[in-house]
Amino acid sequence: MSKVYMASDIHLGAPDHARSLVREKLLVQWLDRVSQDAQEIYLLGDIFDFWFEWKHVVPKYYVRLLGKLAELSDRGLPITVLTGNHDIWYKDYFPRELGIQVYDRPIERTFFGQHFFLAHGDGLGPGDHGYKFLKAALRNPVLKWAFARLHPNLAMNLAGWSSNTSRNAQERRHKLKDYGEQERQVIFARQYAAxxxxxxxxxxxxxxxxxxxxxxxxxxxxxxxxxxxxxxYLEVSAHETRLLDFRPQ
Ligand SMILES: [Mn+2]
Structure with missing residues (x-):
């Protein structure tokens, strides 16, 4: 047990059930692989293209991932989830049913004496006021309560539509520019590190x-x-921290 692993932006559910299922199975393979020497696993947001749970009901998808997370968690492997901008609406299903902590804000952790700041990475840095306003509005508990009053068929359809729209808009915006010094995340990270x-x-x-x-x-x-x-994904060990690509055997 010697490493910490992190991944994000799996966007399960998108673009359709068949293609999401392929990636979900890959993610489960990855969890099997890294859990062999993981002391902790972090999923930093947008695991799902949309997530909503009612008091007694969850969406009827993602059962392989949820089962694997439950199995690893039951084995005593700590797993932590950060909400993304797509999966903002967790309730108590992850902590109660899966034993997984969910945070809706950045967190700090120390691994092997090294101090880490972990965030999904949306709405950080200067400007972007329209988005920051929307983010705050979507976290309003009254809105979440009202959404939970919708019939799940309607609610999930509505969510699928808005999630597609926002993902497409975001992808268009992001593709326009490379990840340079003007990137909000980079400006934020430089200031925050300083x-x-x-x-x-x-x-x-x-x-x-x-x-x-x-x-x-x-x-x-x-x-x-x-x-x-x-x-x-990110692999953190006592010797080094590095980004790696998962290539299934
Ligand atoms: Mn995101």
Missing amino acids: SHPHLQAIVMGHRHLARTLPLSDTATLYVLGDWIEDFS
């Missing part, structure tokens, strides 16, 4: 690009790729 000099690593997803970027002599930004094209 004001938190105890940090050695900032890890984020969201951008669907795998990148390693030095922030200072002591701190590095790791951007997790997605599980649509990249199938990348």
